[in-house]
Amino acid sequence: MAHINENYTKLPGSYLFAEIGRRSAAFAASHPDADIIKMGIGDVTRPLAPAVIEAMHQAVEDLATSEGFHGYGPEQGYDFLREAILHGDYLDRGIELEVDEIFISDGAKSDCGNIGDIFATANRVAVCDPVYPVYVDTNAMAGRAGYYDAAAEAWTDIIYMPTTAENHFSPALPSQDADLIYLCSPNNPTGTVLGFEELEQWVTYANNHDAVIFFDSAYERFVTEAGIPRSIYEIPGAKTCAIEFRSFSKTAGFTGARCGYTVVPKALVRDGVSLNALWNRRQTTKFNGASYVIQRGAAAIYTPDGAKQVEETIDYYRTNARIIKEGLEAAGLEVFGAVNSPYIWCKTPNGMGSWDFFDLLLEKAHIITTPGAGFGPAGEGYIRLTAFSDREATQTAMARIQQLLGCA
Ligand code: PLP
Numbered sequence: 492m493a494h495i496n497e498n499y500t501k502l503p504g505s506y507l508f509a510e511i512g513r514r515s516a517a518f519a520a521s522h523p524d525a526d527i528i529k530m531g532i533g534d535v536t537r538p539l540a541p542a543v544i545e546a547m548h549q550a551v552e553d554l555a556t557s558e559g560f561h562g563y564g565p566e567q568g569y570d571f572l573r574e575a576i577l578h579g580d581y582l583d584r585g586i587e588l589e590v591d592e593i594f595i596s597d598g599a600k601s602d603c604g605n606i607g608d609i610f611a612t613a614n615r616v617a618v619c620d621p622v623y624p625v626y627v628d629t630n631a632m633a634g635r636a637g638y639y640d641a642a643a644e645a646w647t648d649i650i651y652m653p654t655t656a657e658n659h660f661s662p663a664l665p666s667q668d669a670d671l672i673y674l675c676s677p678n679n680p681t682g683t684v685l686g687f688e689e690l691e692q693w694v695t696y697a698n699n700h701d702a703v704i705f706f707d708s709a710y711e712r713f714v715t716e717a718g719i720p721r722s723i724y725e726i727p728g729a730k731t732c733a734i735e736f737r738s739f740s741k742t743a744g745f746t747g748a749r750c751g752y753t754v755v756p757k758a759l760v761r762d763g764v765s766l767n768a769l770w771n772r773r774q775t776t777k778f779n780g781a782s783y784v785i786q787r788g789a790a791a792i793y794t795p796d797g798a799k800q801v802e803e804t805i806d807y808y809r810t811n812a813r814i815i816k817e818g819l820e821a822a823g824l825e826v827f828g829a830v831n832s833p834y835i836w837c838k839t840p841n842g843m844g845s846w847d848f849f850d851l852l853l854e855k856a857h858i859i860t861t862p863g864a865g866f867g868p869a870g871e872g873y874i875r876l877t878a879f880s881d882r883e884a885t886q887t888a889m890a891r892i893q894q895l896l897g898c899a
Pocket of ligand 1: 533597598599600601603623675678679707709737738739740745746750751
């Protein structure tokens with residue numbers, strides 16, 4: 492008789508986006524003429540850069556000839572992309588890494604979820620609260636989360652580190668020992684960033700405790716302010732304690748095309764075993780590489796034309812983020828994030844609940860947002876908006892919110 496992984500039965504339903512979808516669909520059905528603006532889901536809307544499209548067209552042509560045909564590629568990714576990343580994202584910025592420390596994948600979600608494969612079940616996991624739900628759910632699937640306490644909306648064996656306005660969105664070091672620590676900067680959902688000193692204390696903690704930091708920098712290209720680390724490896728000592736995840740999704744429009752990468756330094760050793768070797772073993776066994784065409788497209792981001800075009804698109808979203816921040820502030824709301832991130836984390840007015848404010852904005856301003864409570868208990872009292880809509884919709888949304896809150 493086959494037995495299932497019981498951990499899956501302990502997972503709560505994927506409540507957040509299903510519930511947002513349900514409420515939005517119900518509203519749309521009863522208000523067929525409403526012009527609903529979507530600022531909830533974190534998907535991009537601008538097309539891929541022309542240089543990327545051109546490279547992908549060329550790659551398709553390659554596949555059409557026997558000389559250019561590519562079958563199974565290296566599981567770790569093609570060297571043309573690994574080298575481009577190594578130089579563009581690390582060496583040129585003064586960070587020493589080697590090409591075989593970079594593993595190409597079909598996106599950061601897979602890697603953030605799969606990394607747990609190479610760690611024991613007994614590890615104690617620490618996450619920020621609010622948090623990108625993939626970190627928590629994948630650890631729950633692996634049996635690292637105890638049981639789900641529905642009243643607390645939290646897993647019993649996960650260390651939740653409140654990351655709120657009160658601590659300037661910089662979580663305190665945990666009082667219990669943590670073995671696997673997830674940090675995300677620029678952060679989803681709060682849009683805030685961790686500075687050098689803050690990351691230094693985590694690197695020191697991890698090295699002292701033989702812990703491992705999973706540093707998710709999927710949004711690093713949105714960093715605009717000087718003095719904000721974009722890679723954990725800008726912190727001395729990080730190579731002996733940190734794995735970094737990166738994605739081309741939000742930075743270059745690859746949410747549909749799918750490509751990202753993970754850095755596992757060779758200096759990272761636990762239980763006397765190289766994590767780079769373990770991850771390589773995991774990937775070569777369970778993953779057959781990202782597609783040739785997509786990797787060619789991703790490499791084009793590192794050409795002068797591609798880099799310029801991608802930057803233009805990011806600037807478009809940055810401007811949206813600024814419009815949202817200023818628009819919400821003009822409506823009298825307290826706003827975080829937005830400056831180094833496409834996410835805007837907004838405090839609800841007068842202590843309103845996240846879902847109540849979500850409903851108000853949907854029903855009275857016809858805007859879909861994401862209730863902060865869906866990202867963890869400490870997200871209650873906030874909503875998240877994204878800068879990925881088009882410009883006109885973004886401006887219209889702000890005018891509607893100002894009118895609704897009596898500030899227009
Ligand atoms: N990490 C964070 C923090 C994210 O917000 C997302 C996507 O929303 C991902 C990873 C996943 O990115 P990808 O599209 O590369 O799987």
